[in-house]
Every structure is written in C-alpha cells, then in structure tokens.
Amino acid sequence: MSLVDDGIESIAAVMGGSGAIPTHIAIGTGSSTVVAGDTALTTETDRNAITSIDLTVAKDVTYIADYSATELSGTTLTEFGLFNASTAGSMYMREVIGSVAFAGDLELQIQLSLRFSQSGT
Amino acid sequence: MTDFYPVFIPSTGVTYTLLTADGTTYSTHTQLNVEKSIGDFNATSNFSAEFDNFIGNLSSAFSLNDEVVIYADRGTNPPTTKLFTGVIEKINFTGSSDDERVIISGRDYGAVLQDMTVQPIIFKDKDAGEIARTIVQNNAEGVVTTNNIDITTGTTIEKIGFNHKNVFDALKELAELSGCYFFVDEDKDVNFILKETIPSYRTFDKNSVYNAKFVKEDREVFNKVWVYGDRVLTGNNETFAADGTGSKFTLTDNPHNTRVTSHSVLIQPGGILGLTNPSTETAKYVIDFNEKQVVFVSGTTAGDNIPASGTLPISIDYERSTPIMRFKEDSTSITAYRPKTKIIKDDNIKSYSEADTKATSFLADNKDPKTQGTIYLKGVLNIDPGNTCIVNLPWHNIDYQTYTVLSASYSFNKYNNLSNKVMTLELNKKIADFTDTLKEQMLKTRNLEVGPLEGKFTKLETALRYVDVDSHYEVWAGSVGNNFIFHSPKHGLLESPDSRLGVGNLAQGILGSVLVVSGGY
Numbered sequence A: 001m002s003l004v005d006d007g008i009e010s011i012a013a014v015m016g017g018s019g020a021i022p023t024h025i026a027i028g029t030g031s032s033t034v035v036a037g038d039t040a041l042t043t044e045t046d047r048n049a050i051t052s053i054d055l056t057v058a059k060d061v062t063y064i065a066d067y068s069a070t071e072l073s074g075t076t077l078t079e080f081g082l083f084n085a086s087t088a089g090s091m092y093m094r095e096v097i098g099s100v101a102f103a104g105d106l107e108l109q110i111q112l113s114l115r116f117s118q119s120g121t
Numbered sequence B: 001m002t003d004f005y006p007v008f009i010p011s012t013g014v015t016y017t018l019l020t021a022d023g024t025t026y027s028t029h030t031q032l033n034v035e036k037s038i039g040d041f042n043a044t045s046n047f048s049a050e051f052d053n054f055i056g057n058l059s060s061a062f063s064l065n066d067e068v069v070i071y072a073d074r075g076t077n078p079p080t081t082k083l084f085t086g087v088i089e090k091i092n093f094t095g096s097s098d099d100e101r102v103i104i105s106g107r108d109y110g111a112v113l114q115d116m117t118v119q120p121i122i123f124k125d126k127d128a129g130e131i132a133r134t135i136v137q138n139n140a141e142g143v144v145t146t147n148n149i150d151i152t153t154g155t156t157i158e159k160i161g162f163n164h165k166n167v168f169d170a171l172k173e174l175a176e177l178s179g180c181y182f183f184v185d186e187d188k189d190v191n192f193i194l195k196e197t198i199p200s201y202r203t204f205d206k207n208s209v210y211n212a213k214f215v216k217e218d219r220e221v222f223n224k225v226w227v228y229g230d231r232v233l234t235g236n237n238e239t240f241a242a243d244g245t246g247s248k249f250t251l252t253d254n255p256h257n258t259r260v261t262s263h264s265v266l267i268q269p270g271g272i273l274g275l276t277n278p279s280t281e282t283a284k285y286v287i288d289f290n291e292k293q294v295v296f297v298s299g300t301t302a303g304d305n306i307p308a309s310g311t312l313p314i315s316i317d318y319e320r321s322t323p324i325m326r327f328k329e330d331s332t333s334i335t336a337y338r339p340k341t342k343i344i345k346d347d348n349i350k351s352y353s354e355a356d357t358k359a360t361s362f363l364a365d366n367k368d369p370k371t372q373g374t375i376y377l378k379g380v381l382n383i384d385p386g387n388t389c390i391v392n393l394p395w396h397n398i399d400y401q402t403y404t405v406l407s408a409s410y411s412f413n414k415y416n417n418l419s420n421k422v423m424t425l426e427l428n429k430k431i432a433d434f435t436d437t438l439k440e441q442m443l444k445t446r447n448l449e450v451g452p453l454e455g456k457f458t459k460l461e462t463a464l465r466y467v468d469v470d471s472h473y474e475v476w477a478g479s480v481g482n483n484f485i486f487h488s489p490k491h492g493l494l495e496s497p498d499s500r501l502g503v504g505n506l507a508q509g510i511l512g513s514v515l516v517v518s519g520g521y
Helices: A005-015 B110-115 B128-140 B167-178 B331-337 B352-366 B414-419 B434-450
Strands: A024-028 A044-049 A052-054 A060-067 A076-083 A091-101 A106-118 B015-021 B024-026 B029-037 B046-052 B067-074 B082-087 B090-094 B101-107 B121-127 B145-149 B156-162 B180-184 B189-194 B199-204 B209-217 B224-242 B248-250 B256-262 B265-267 B270-272 B285-288 B293-296 B310-329 B341-345 B370-377 B388-393 B398-412 B423-428 B459-461 B467-479 B514-520
Touching: A005 A091, A024 A060, A024 A106, A044 A060, A076 A106, A076 B467, A091 B467, A091 B514, B015 B029, B015 B414, B029 B067, B029 B082, B046 B067, B046 B082, B101 B110, B110 B128, B110 B167, B110 B180, B121 B128, B128 B145, B128 B156, B128 B167, B128 B180, B128 B189, B156 B167, B156 B352, B167 B180, B167 B189, B167 B352, B209 B388, B224 B256, B224 B352, B310 B352, B341 B352, B370 B388, B370 B398, B388 B423, B398 B414
Parallel strands: B121 B459, B145 B189, B199 B388, B224 B341, B270 B285
Antiparallel strands: A024 A044, A024 A076, A052 A060, A060 A106, A076 A091, A106 B467, B015 B024, B015 B067, B029 B046, B029 B398, B046 B101, B067 B082, B082 B101, B090 B101, B121 B156, B180 B189, B209 B370, B224 B310, B248 B293, B256 B265, B256 B310, B285 B293, B370 B423, B388 B398, B398 B423, B467 B514
16 A cells, blocks of 8 residues: 555644545446555545544554445456545545456455554664 | 787776766776775765867767766776766866867765764763764755664764764764764665674785785874863852951952842942953943952942942852763873873863863874785776785785775776776875865864854754655455345335345445455555
C-alpha cells in the first residue's frame, strides 16, 4: 500500500486539528502505477463507508470496509484506496493489485492499516 | 637520421579520469586537482580543472553552479568510480587567443555547510550526533542528506547553544566534543562518524610511498586551560546594624543593581563614588564598586543621609555577577612539555557543564604534541579521509603506526596518471597555520557581531523528529452462497433479490473466507 502526497498532507492536517480522518475505501478497475502525486483511483467503481476502525495494536490503525456480492458482481478489482469523504475528498493511500474477478457469489472485505514509528526505528 | 626515445608504455593500472559538468562529459583537461578532506582539516573538499580553450572552443561550456562529478579509476577507461561531486564556483579564463586556457574550480556540497549559519538554538541532554543531524536538517535540508550521521556517538552534551555560527563550524565543534569527524561524501550525504572506527586496511611503506614529510612540534600543546563563559547575575541581600554615625557598609561581593532601604524606607537616588558629587547632586548614597561598599552621604544638597541607629535597619539588595568558569590541567603534559596555558572565552557558554565539557575536550585534544604527516603515494587511488591507515617508514622513526587520514589530494595529469603518482595524504593532526589562526579570529569577530545567545529569538530545541508511516493491506473474499444475513444492507432485506438465508457475512467473520492478496509491512 502506498501513501500518496495527499494522504501525507492530510495526516499532517489532522495532527494540526484541521483535516478529516479517513472515512471510506474505494475500489476500482484501473491499473496505472501508483505515484506520490495520485489524488484519485484511476477508474473508481464503488466506494463504501468504513465499517470499523481497529486501534487494538499500539501505534497501528486499521480501517475495514465491506462490499456485498451484489454490488461487486461483474467487477474485476485491480485497485483500491483510502479516502476521507463519500465522494471525491482526499486520497490517503492507493494500491494496485492483480485482478480479482467477482461474479456475484463473493463478498469482499478490505483492511488497510497504517503503522506509525519514529524515523529510523 | 631518426632519433629514438625510450617511451614508457604502461601495461596495466594506468590512471584514467573523467569530468562531467552539468551532465556533459569532458576528458580533455590538462590538469585536474581534487582535495578531499574532513572537518579536522578546517576545509571542505574542493577541485580545480584546467582545459585548453583553443580559439575559445570552451568559452561557453561552463556556468557557475554547474554540478561537477569527477571519476577516476586505475585500468578502467572510461572510469566509473565517483571521486568527487561539487559545483563550479569560479571560472577563470587566461591566455591569448591561440594559447587560451580555462580553469574551473569549486567546492563539494560541504560548501553549503560553510555558507549557511545555524539559527539561534539551544540543545539539552542530546547525543552530539543527534544534535549534528538536527542542525543539518534544520539548516541545510534538501541540499545534503543525513543518512550517515551517527546519532549514537556516546557523547551526551548536557547543554550547548549556537547563534549564527556557520553549520560547518558548529559540526566541527560537536565533532571535537565527541571525538568524531565529518565530511560530505560524493553522494551529497553528511557523514558524522567516530574517529578511528573505519580502517582502510592499507599499509604504506617504501613500496607505496615515494616521498614523505612528518612534522612533530609542541607549539600547540596546551596543558592548562581556562574556559570562561558568560557571567550570571544572582540576587543577594545583606542587612547591617547602624550606630547613627557610621556611613560605610561593606558587602560580601561587588554590587550590581543595588537597592538600599533604611528603616524600611527605600533610599533613592543612589550614585557612584567618584562620579557623583554629593555637594551638588541629590544622591543619598554612592556605590564604591571595587571596595564593595555602600556609602551614605551628607551634604548641603544631598542632606544628612547617615542611617539612624538600630539593630538591623539597613537592608541592601544587590546582584552578584558570577562568572561561568572552568579550569583544568594535565600534570603529565606539564611535566613533559612545560606549562602552556590556553584561555577560551565564549559568551555563548551559559552553564558550568558547557564550560566543563569544553575544557575537557580541549585538554584531551591539545595536551600532547601534534604530528602532521604528508605522504606521497604511487599506485594508490582510493583512500577516504577519516579512514585510518598504517604507516611504516623506519627512516622517519615510524614503525607500523596507525594514523587518521585528514585529507587526500589528487593531482591528475598525463604524467602523473601514467606513473600512477597522483595521490598525497595528510595524516593525523592538523597543525594550525596562518589560515586557521585567521579563521579563529573571524569566528571571534562574528560572535561579537551576533551577540550572546539569549532573548526571545532563541529557540530551545530538543530535536526535530520524523515519523515513518508504514502501511499494510489485506483483501479478503468469501462466498455468500445462499445465506440470509441479518442487518446486511444487501442480503438482509425481505423481498430483495439480494437477500439470502444463512449465517453471518464476511464482515462478521464467516468461516471459509480467503485472503486474496496482502502487502505492505
């Protein structure tokens, strides 16, 4: 998973009390290489609200979102990203994976985690 | 008749050099000099290159601030080993149209450290390396990197401040305090490393040294050191009995900012002995600073100010000026080389611990005579300043002794390259010369110009921290089969074609879901 510039700026803004925390995970069918300047998925097909935020591991935060078999039906998933709004918004992270086809019989859960540590440790 | 001259035809190991300026390759230089040095040498690495500029063919080839990279190798043409990276700071054309030459010169990216100053800052209880890293990050960020600054040198500095000292000299001071050396390498990375920890595994003897010069002298031995920092004002109060006739009251210390009360009444104004005339001025008392006395006066204008008698009617508040001072000496050195005193005055030293650290490190560095060696090498090309080497030159009374390389100078031209005599090393300790003395005076002047380190513009800094953010993802998929899923917006609606009968969904941890892909940490 690659943190993009927008995400780094958003983290800094949140630390300063003016940003928005991640609220949604979007999925898509694009396959362009992730670069730091990415601000959106290449081809977004669906975006769901985060269903839970897990803070049980110290210094880690995990965002979880679920997608039903119906909404996924016919989709070939190749990319997903973490956002702070239901539409548009700032993208924190983007990842491109090998294609996963959904034919209506599979549901999906995506878990995205961030781990914070002091530089050099 | 044809004359035949013996020609030296090298078989292998000839030295080749290459220079690129702003990405363009040049190999026609007639003379190329590179000097790589560490902070102890009081200089940053530099280069100069001379080209034939026949009828001006290189008249517009170079520009100031072009990045220059120099490569050198033995037996490899073109060479690929990067020896130096820097920028052009001077372009010098000389000669006439048929005999024109152009000489370019400049420094490596250590120049940034010399050109930038440290914003006013104070560090407390930090490792010297950590302080060095923060200074570079705060003041030269984006130009040089800090990957090779050792932040665990083992020397914790209780308190140290910098006030517009240039970054190079700030690092030099930290290096002296912690037994480290520093330089900027050819990858623009600042190295701050403990001395004598990186051996070159090279021994230089009669086979590799074709000339040598070693100087050992005690001119710079100092075995008694006084370090004076700033002065600190501390408050004090003394009370005195009065007999109604005595006018002089002697304090314990020389008084600053004095306030005098007599029988609980503030006496004012005061004056200064010798400057204030009680017969014509209204001063009710005068301060005799040198005698530490408060003298009540009487006169036509001032009136009779002699305190009336009482047990403790006179109360004097004043401030004592206490110098921050540390003295240290080394008896062994005194016995061996006679007493030699050094006085260091630095108003930026604001605490006893700073003065103590300064005195200790200075004494350790200067109690013994310094040996500076110069060796001229043949067949050697790659030695990094800061590394240690072993020297075995019995005719100089040097038998397998380990020395630190202070600087490595290269002189490349066709003669030196063919004979492989391109390198000169300076070893061990730099003996101060005129340049060093001049620099010391310039630093003192700058300290006077910027004033002591205090006031609202001073930042109290512990360290600048960076946070790494790593990420991880997991994509899980599970078959829903014909499950009816309570509370599911998709599969839990009656009369919906999506609704199914069964247990749970993936979000509720259904068994049988599979990890499709994961990545990150």
